[in-house]
Structures are given as C-alpha cells and as structure tokens.
Amino acid sequence: MSSAHEVAAVAQRIFVERGFDATSVDDVAAAAGISRRTFFRYFPTKADVLFVDSPREVERFRAGLAAGRTGESWRARVVRAVVEALEFPPEERSWAFHRAQVFFAVPAVQAHAVRVWAAWRQLAVEHARTVPHADPLFPLAVGHAVLAATLAAHEHWTRHPGEELGVLLARMLDLLLPPDGAAG
Amino acid sequence: MSSAHEVAAVAQRIFVERGFDATSVDDVAAAAGISRRTFFRYFPTKADVLFVDSPREVERFRAGLAAGRTGESWRARVVRAVVEALEFPPEERSWAFHRAQVFFAVPAVQAHAVRVWAAWRQLAVEHARTVPHADPLFPLAVGHAVLAATLAAHEHWTRHPGEELGVLLARMLDLLLPPDGAAG
DNA sequence: TTCCGTTGTGACACCCGGTGCCATAACGTG
DNA sequence: CACGTTATGGCACCGGGTGTCACAACGGAA
Structure with a gap:
C-alpha cells in the first residue's frame, strides 16, 4: 500500500x-x-506528486516524434506526437483533469509544471533542428510553441471541461507553431 | 540607504x-x-528582488498596446508594445542581462518569472479579444505566444549576448504569434 | 517643550518544505 | 540461522516566509 x-x-x-x-x-x-x-x-x-506520470508522457512524446509517417509534414508530426503523448484512457481522465485544475489554481504548481515540461521543449527543439528554415531562431520557437500550446490547451480545458483535450491541443498547436519558412 | x-x-x-x-x-x-x-x-x-522593475514594464506594455497607430495591424502593435516595454537604457542593460542569466540558471527563478509574467499574458489576451478571428482559442493563444516569445528571446539572448534583445523579441513574436484568421 | 499618533524597523517565535545522518526493520540469500 | 542489502523512520538542521509585539523615529498639535 x-x-x-x-x-x-x-x-x-x-x-x-x-x-x-x-x-x-x-x-x-x-x-x-x-x-x-x-x-x-x-x-x-511536494508538487512532484502531481507529475507522477510525467516521465511516461515525455517518453511517449519522444516516441511520437521519432515515429514518422511517410509524407507527414513536420507540423503534423509535432501535433500528432503531443496529442498522443497526452491521450489518457477514460479511467485516467478525471485524474488528468484534477491535475490540470490544481495547475492553474496554484501558481507554485504552475511554475513547477514549466520545469517539468522543459524536457518537452528540449525534444521539440531537437526535432525542429531537422527542419530547414530561414530563421535560426526557428527551433527554439518550436520548442516554446509546444510548451505554450500545452499550457494554453490545459488552461482552456479547465474552464471548458466538456471539450476534448486532444482537440484543444491540436488547435492550439495549429495557432502557435511557426509557419514553414524555406525562405524567410 | x-x-x-x-x-x-x-x-x-x-x-x-x-x-x-x-x-x-x-x-x-x-x-x-x-x-x-x-x-x-x-x-x-527572495526571487522578487530580480523583478523590481516588473510593474513598470507591465505598465509600459499596457500603454504600448493602448497607443494604437493608424493602419497598424494587431500583430505589429503587439510586437511594438513588447519591444518598447523591454527596452532598457544602456546603463540598465547589464542589469537586465544578469537578471536573464539568473532566470535560466536557477529553476526557482524561472518558475517565479512565469508567475510575474501572468500579467503580460492577461493584457495580451484582452487585446487579442478585440481582434476578429474564427477560432475562439485565438485570444488565449496570443497571450501564451507573447509569454513564450519573451521567454524564448531571453533564453537565446543569454546564449548570444551580442545580439539585440529587441530584435530577438520581434523575430520570436513574428514566429510565434498566430496568423490572421478572418476565416479559419 | 511635551504629548500623541503614525510609520518604519527589528527581534522573536513559529510553520513548512526540503536534506543529511543514523538507527533499525524487512527482505532475500548463503 | 547469519548475512548483506534495501526500505523505512526518527531526528536535527537549514532556509524561505509570516504573524506578533516592542520600540524608535518622525511630525503635528497643544
């Protein structure tokens, strides 16, 4: 026990x-x-209690980025990886939701989440480095976009529990991920 | 004294x-x-010592958003407001740089910054609400984009002190701010 | 000048998160 | 049973943060 x-x-x-x-x-x-x-x-x-599953989620994100599908754009791949990493079976949904609630109710926890999710950012940055882009700031921007979209989607989710987290994540990423820029 | x-x-x-x-x-x-x-x-x-000037910066950001120029797009306005808010006179530059260094060296401080910059996000969200957009997530996305761009620009700046923070902020915002979406 | 209220400061006790150290219980192995 | 390993608990300690009280500094009014 x-x-x-x-x-x-x-x-x-x-x-x-x-x-x-x-x-x-x-x-x-x-x-x-x-x-x-x-x-x-x-x-x-104390705050780490809320992030027990974090390593597993990070691993799923990493695996999702690595598992490329033929003809998949880098944006689509990032979106898929994030959504897959944060998909919960029904019996874990309420746990995830409560966790999100505590996130945004307690500043200290929200701050801690940023630290925990630094691993996400790092993975996203490394992935973005493989994408050709005119602006050298592009990889860092992708990393922060992933983090921001995850936070934003969770924030919206806590206020609209009826909506699907996966959908919110995809829409936020679509808004926040930088556009392609073969020539910038 | x-x-x-x-x-x-x-x-x-x-x-x-x-x-x-x-x-x-x-x-x-x-x-x-x-x-x-x-x-x-x-x-x-203890961490608030590093944010003495934060209220002034927030106020400058607010004023910058309010001060519209004729024909200015919402993106241009946000970029200008952020850059103006974080412009330092030469004698304060080294202070700002040291602060940025401590940010990214000390997780606790980075975590605290997120709390402090919640005011920025809120202002940006409110501003974005005045912009027509197909996706109701748009304002929240703008708020998080401003935060993410500020963090990312500072992060890059600490590793490349020679570059201009204002330029980095503008480029990051250009990458991270959502595109227009009259129809989305 | 004296009296008085306000304000800033310091001292102390306390709570809580977090860590180092050591003793000891629980466990598998010979 | 004896042994080493590992998990656990108890304890003391540090540092950040808060509440409470005492007191000094100051300015105005009599």
Missing part, C-alpha cells in the same frame, strides 16, 4: 478537497500511512 | 558573485544593512 502511484492518488484526493497550499506534506504522509521522510524519497518535492 | 532599488542592487551583485541559491536572505539583508524581516517587507519573496 505504498507505491508512488498510490501515494499520489491519496495526495491528489486531499489536494482537491482541501487545496494544495493548505495541505502539508505531513498530512499527505499520514493519510498515505508513510512517514514524511519516506514521502520525500518517493517525490523530490 | 534602503530603498527597494538599492537593496535590489546589492542583492543582484551578490547573486551574480555567489549564485542565487547559495545566497541566503540573511546575507542580502546584512549586506544591505537591513534586517531579514525588513527585507521581506520590501519584497514578498
């Missing part, structure tokens, strides 16, 4: 009930039946 | 010398000749 995921599940429930800031690590540890010290062995910081 | 700007100047010097994390608030307070408690009356958090 003490895998990282189980502790995270307990923690997230309390966060939603009582609020992130109003919940101390001791509270979570007590509720999960572990000691405070053990909590910090599972998660480097 | 204890205005907020004077304390900030002392703090920034120590941060650059010794590093942000390796410098405690007590160190800064002692160096500035004030007590720890007084420091926290000047600045809500």
Whole structure:
C-alpha cells in the first residue's frame, strides 16, 4: 500500500478537497500511512506528486516524434506526437483533469509544471533542428510553441471541461507553431 | 540607504558573485544593512528582488498596446508594445542581462518569472479579444505566444549576448504569434 | 517643550518544505 | 540461522516566509 502511484492518488484526493497550499506534506504522509521522510524519497518535492506520470508522457512524446509517417509534414508530426503523448484512457481522465485544475489554481504548481515540461521543449527543439528554415531562431520557437500550446490547451480545458483535450491541443498547436519558412 | 532599488542592487551583485541559491536572505539583508524581516517587507519573496522593475514594464506594455497607430495591424502593435516595454537604457542593460542569466540558471527563478509574467499574458489576451478571428482559442493563444516569445528571446539572448534583445523579441513574436484568421 | 499618533524597523517565535545522518526493520540469500 | 542489502523512520538542521509585539523615529498639535 505504498507505491508512488498510490501515494499520489491519496495526495491528489486531499489536494482537491482541501487545496494544495493548505495541505502539508505531513498530512499527505499520514493519510498515505508513510512517514514524511519516506514521502520525500518517493517525490523530490511536494508538487512532484502531481507529475507522477510525467516521465511516461515525455517518453511517449519522444516516441511520437521519432515515429514518422511517410509524407507527414513536420507540423503534423509535432501535433500528432503531443496529442498522443497526452491521450489518457477514460479511467485516467478525471485524474488528468484534477491535475490540470490544481495547475492553474496554484501558481507554485504552475511554475513547477514549466520545469517539468522543459524536457518537452528540449525534444521539440531537437526535432525542429531537422527542419530547414530561414530563421535560426526557428527551433527554439518550436520548442516554446509546444510548451505554450500545452499550457494554453490545459488552461482552456479547465474552464471548458466538456471539450476534448486532444482537440484543444491540436488547435492550439495549429495557432502557435511557426509557419514553414524555406525562405524567410 | 534602503530603498527597494538599492537593496535590489546589492542583492543582484551578490547573486551574480555567489549564485542565487547559495545566497541566503540573511546575507542580502546584512549586506544591505537591513534586517531579514525588513527585507521581506520590501519584497514578498527572495526571487522578487530580480523583478523590481516588473510593474513598470507591465505598465509600459499596457500603454504600448493602448497607443494604437493608424493602419497598424494587431500583430505589429503587439510586437511594438513588447519591444518598447523591454527596452532598457544602456546603463540598465547589464542589469537586465544578469537578471536573464539568473532566470535560466536557477529553476526557482524561472518558475517565479512565469508567475510575474501572468500579467503580460492577461493584457495580451484582452487585446487579442478585440481582434476578429474564427477560432475562439485565438485570444488565449496570443497571450501564451507573447509569454513564450519573451521567454524564448531571453533564453537565446543569454546564449548570444551580442545580439539585440529587441530584435530577438520581434523575430520570436513574428514566429510565434498566430496568423490572421478572418476565416479559419 | 511635551504629548500623541503614525510609520518604519527589528527581534522573536513559529510553520513548512526540503536534506543529511543514523538507527533499525524487512527482505532475500548463503 | 547469519548475512548483506534495501526500505523505512526518527531526528536535527537549514532556509524561505509570516504573524506578533516592542520600540524608535518622525511630525503635528497643544
């Protein structure tokens, strides 16, 4: 009764009930039946509880970028990779949604998300380097566009839970990814 | 000898010398000749020292957006407002550059910047709402594009100090701001 | 001058997130 | 059973941040 995921599940429930800031690590540890010290062995910081699945998502994003389809434009590939990486099975959707809610309700968590998602940016930058473009700033712009679109889509999602996250991600990326620029 | 700007100047010097994390608030307070408690009356958090001028920059951004020129496209207006807001007189350039360096060297500071720049995003979103566009996600996308471009330009700037921040901002915004979409 | 209210400052205690260190319990292996 | 490894817990500590109180500095009014 003490895998990282189980502790995270307990923690997230309390966060939603009582609020992130109003919940101390001791509270979570007590509720999960572990000691405070053990909590910090599972998660480097309190906010990291909300990002248990982050490594898996990053890996899916990386795999999605690598899995090219013939005739697929770089934009289409990035969009597909992001959407696939953030697709959740139905039973995880409410978890993902609660996580997004806490994101935008608690500035500290939102700030932490940026750190966690730096890996996304890096992968996107490396991918964009393979695309010929007139402006040398292009790869960095793609990296930040991926991050911004992910954040923006989640932000909109928290305010319109009925809409599909995947659709929102695709539309945001379509708005934010730089245009092609063989000559710029 | 204890205005907020004077304390900030002392703090920034120590941060650059010794590093942000390796410098405690007590160190800064002692160096500035004030007590720890007084420091926290000047600045809500340690990281806020780096953002003394933030309110002024936000105000300049707001004013820049409001000051429309006849025949100016919304994109041109946003670009001009951002560039003007982040233009520094020569004697402040090195301060701005050091601040940018600390940004990207210290995750905690980078995280804090996101919080501070939420005001920018909000202003940009409101401005974008006045622009007709087929996709209702457009205003939010503009807001995040402004933020992403600012971050990206600063990131590139820290690695290429010789280039002009204003030029980098304009180019990044050109890459990241969504295209027009009267029909989308 | 004295009295008084306001404001800025400092000192102290406290909470909480995070870490290093050490003791010990749990476990598989010989 | 004895052993080494690993997971866990307890403890002390650091640093950021806050609430509370005491006191000094200052200016105005009598």
